Amino acid sequence: xxxxxxxxxxxAWKNPDMDWHKAETLVAGIDVGSVSSQGVVLADGQIYCYSxxxxxxxxxxxxxxxxxxxxxxxxxxxxxxxxxxxxxxxxVNIPSANKAITEIACHARGANFMGGxxxxxxxxxxxxxxxxxxxxxxxxxxxxxxxxxxAAGTGRGMEVMAELxxxxxxxxxxxxxxxxxxxxSVSSTCVIFAKSEAIGLLRSGWTKNMVLAAYCSAMAHRxxxxxxxxxxxxxxxxxxxxxxxxxxxxxxxxxxxGIPTVTLKPDAQIAGGVGAALFARDLYLKSKK
Amino acid sequence: MITAGIDVGAQAVKVxxxxxxxxxxxxxxxxxxxxxxxxxKALDGAxxxxxxxxxxxxxxxxxxxxRKSIAFADRNITEVTADAKGANKLMPSVRTVIDIGAEExxxxxxxxxxxxxxxxxxxxxAAGAGAFVExxxRALEIKVPEMIEIxxxxxxxxxxxxxxxxxxxxxxxxLIHTKIDKADIxxxxxxxxxxxxxxxxxxxxxxxxxxxxxxxxNNAAIAEAMKKHLGVDVLVPENPQFVSALGAALAAAA
Amino acid sequence: xxxxxxxRLVVAPTYIANYGYTDGSGDYYIIVNTDKCDGCGKxxxxxxxxxxxxxxxxxxxxxxxxKKEHRKNVKxxxxxxxxxxxxxxxxxxxxxxxxxxxxxW
Numbered sequence: 001x002x003x004x005x006x007x008x009x010x011x012a013w014k015n016p017d018m019d020w021h022k023a024e025t026l027v028a029g030i031d032v033g034s035v036s037s038q039g040v041v042l043a044d045g046q047i048y049c050y051s052x053x054x055x056x057x058x059x060x061x062x063x064x065x066x067x068x069x070x071x072x073x074x075x076x077x078x079x080x081x082x083x084x085x086x087x088x089x090x091x092v093n094i095p096s097a098n099k100a101i102t103e104i105a106c107h108a109r110g111a112n113f114m115g116g117x118x119x120x121x122x123x124x125x126x127x128x129x130x131x132x133x134x135x136x137x138x139x140x141x142x143x144x145x146x147x148x149x150x151a152a153g154t155g156r157g158m159e160v161m162a163e164l165x166x167x168x169x170x171x172x173x174x175x176x177x178x179x180x181x182x183x184x185s186v187s188s189t190c191v192i193f194a195k196s197e198a199i200g201l202l203r204s205g206w207t208k209n210m211v212l213a214a215y216c217s218a219m220a221h222r223x224x225x226x227x228x229x230x231x232x233x234x235x236x237x238x239x240x241x242x243x244x245x246x247x248x249x250x251x252x253x254x255x256x257x258g259i260p261t262v263t264l265k266p267d268a269q270i271a272g273g274v275g276a277a278l279f280a281r282d283l284y285l286k287s288k289k
Numbered sequence: 290m291i292t293a294g295i296d297v298g299a300q301a302v303k304v305x306x307x308x309x310x311x312x313x314x315x316x317x318x319x320x321x322x323x324x325x326x327x328x329x330k331a332l333d334g335a336x337x338x339x340x341x342x343x344x345x346x347x348x349x350x351x352x353x354x355x356r357k358s359i360a361f362a363d364r365n366i367t368e369v370t371a372d373a374k375g376a377n378k379l380m381p382s383v384r385t386v387i388d389i390g391a392e393e394x395x396x397x398x399x400x401x402x403x404x405x406x407x408x409x410x411x412x413x414x415a416a417g418a419g420a421f422v423e424x425x426x427r428a429l430e431i432k433v434p435e436m437i438e439i440x441x442x443x444x445x446x447x448x449x450x451x452x453x454x455x456x457x458x459x460x461x462x463x464l465i466h467t468k469i470d471k472a473d474i475x476x477x478x479x480x481x482x483x484x485x486x487x488x489x490x491x492x493x494x495x496x497x498x499x500x501x502x503x504x505x506x507n508n509a510a511i512a513e514a515m516k517k518h519l520g521v522d523v524l525v526p527e528n529p530q531f532v533s534a535l536g537a538a539l540a541a542a543a
Numbered sequence: 544x545x546x547x548x549x550x551r552l553v554v555a556p557t558y559i560a561n562y563g564y565t566d567g568s569g570d571y572y573i574i575v576n577t578d579k580c581d582g583c584g585k586x587x588x589x590x591x592x593x594x595x596x597x598x599x600x601x602x603x604x605x606x607x608x609x610k611k612e613h614r615k616n617v618k619x620x621x622x623x624x625x626x627x628x629x630x631x632x633x634x635x636x637x638x639x640x641x642x643x644x645x646x647x648w
Contacts, residue, residue, distance in 0.1 A: 149564030
């Protein structure tokens with residue numbers, strides 16, 4: 001069952017233009033998701049460094065790894081970090097965190113910080129869940145909906161397809177766009193059904209690219225269905241690992257009819273961690289008063 | 290009159306040939322990617338088994354998820370109707386029929402004549418039915434018969450949070466790494482399915498006798514878990530997987 | 544008194560929470576309007592299936608939520624109040640004095 005096709009490379013980034021030694025306050029946010037974990041460190045409220053790692057079978061270890069990898073090579077010691085907020089499904093089990101806050105609140109806050117106060121709808125496409133979040137200009141949540149019951153539309157569903165077709169997951173998006181014309185989508189109701197359909201399509205002569213296109217299309221359709229339950233208001237932003245799959249993203253935007261969309265920088269996958277770190281900063285500064 | 294019933298399921302095509310209320314033959318083939326072709330082959334096989342010729346079969350009725358794709362059937366009936374008819378023939382005392390297939394589970398309330406009064410179903414989600422059992426067997430790296438066997442010996446449940454067959458597969462893989470007994474995982478899986486099916490069935494009136502049919506009825510661990518969750522005895526007929534096709538064959542003769 | 548009132552108006556965040564799931568067979572969500580919910584807990588008592596609870600949310604307010612273990616199977620958990628034939632009787636909705644709860648199915 002296990003192959004290497006689902007693996008994407010873990011990485012860390014630090015801001016070359018900042019010197020953390022000059023900062024007064026260092027705080028961190030750790031987002032332990034079901035598939036990936038991110039650690040984000042803010043220096044005086046600006047993103048200084050972050051990591052994107054694969055979640056292991058153990059939450060505390062995954063949290064530790066995410067933060068360690070983020071600060072590696074920067075000279076920051078764990079004790080330099082004044083406050084840590086944990087988020088993600090593993091948040092209740094992060095020993096180093098001072099507080100746990102839901103990933104809904106953290107994603108809204110993180111998207112608002114990275115993409116600006118005009119964002120009103122955030123779509124988070126995670127490893128094992130889909131979230132639709134409405135927020136105001138301050139990044140406060142005004143409505144949310146989360147589906148984590150079902151693999152259709154999640155990263156795990158995409159991993160199943162990548163494994164089936166033996167395609168590295170980072171190439172899926174581009175390949176799916178490399179088709180002569182858009183094929184009809186496969187089942188969007190269940191990954192297991194979609195997988196059976198894909199096998200049949202391959203046997204009847206479809207190329208891998210066509211099958212990927214059909215699956216990305218099904219995923220986009222599923223995701224838009226969820227969003228429509230709460231409505232989509234501009235500006236729109238996408239977070240989570242699948243935000244990096246251009247095949248799915250382009251099809252979602254197409255189905256939404258060209259809604260004004262903000263791309264989150266430096267990395268859409270760290271929105272939860274950034275939001276958590278911002279909450280950490282607030283809570284730390286409040287405690288000092 | 291000799292008639293045939295064809296039940297085109299998500300995973301398997303079942304054929305039953307009946308002559309004046311008596312079963313002459315039963316046959317089963319995987320549905321595959323061409324349901325009509327598989328149905329034809331399955332029918333041919335059953336005809337051969339019964340020692341008759343194609344011309345002897347006067348009428349064919351199709352049922353199941355793929356019933357509309359069988360062009361050579363004279364007509365088709367819903368799975369719910371077929372289930373009730375077939376169950377009533379085999380067990381006339383039955384008033385509640387539970388059919389658990391590969392991808393769908395149904396609860397049917399019927400009268401003494403086998404007519405449907407009410408029904409509920411769990412559909413379009415592989416976690417509600419047989420596909421979940423198979424997906425878990427794969428994750429446990431054992432075959433389904435072994436999974437049933439060890440499950441019957443277990444008395445406690447391993448914690449499985451996932452309600453999706455795909456997520457549960459990953460969850461089980463990590464559970465195995467923590468040295469939890471496979472038997473307890475198997476037990477938890479069967480319990481989860483039975484619990485889900487029982488909740489669905491409770492949306493219709495549950496009157497005795499209660500029968501369990503469909504491919505998954507062959508799974509003794511599920512049958513036991515169903516009894517526990519419903520709090521009543523559950524009858525499993527012989528050849529539970531063919532009850533729907535039998536119902537279709539009987540409908541053809543009516 | 545005025546500052547207390549202002550604080551409630553300005554600081555108390557309103558959000559709509561959708562607890563539940565979507566799978567192949569449909570959308571099943573219990574929708575909570577946290578503006579209307581004051582955490583009184585009458586719905587928790589009225590619920591036959593033990594589906595609901597009062598929590599303290601991220602903004603330190605007491606509101607209604609669906610228990611974690613039921614969020615992924617509300618369809619089954621709420622089935623006792625929604626028989627196929629017969630009267631639909633949502634006890635949580637009837638018990639709520641401010642209309643904070645609705646069901647999407």
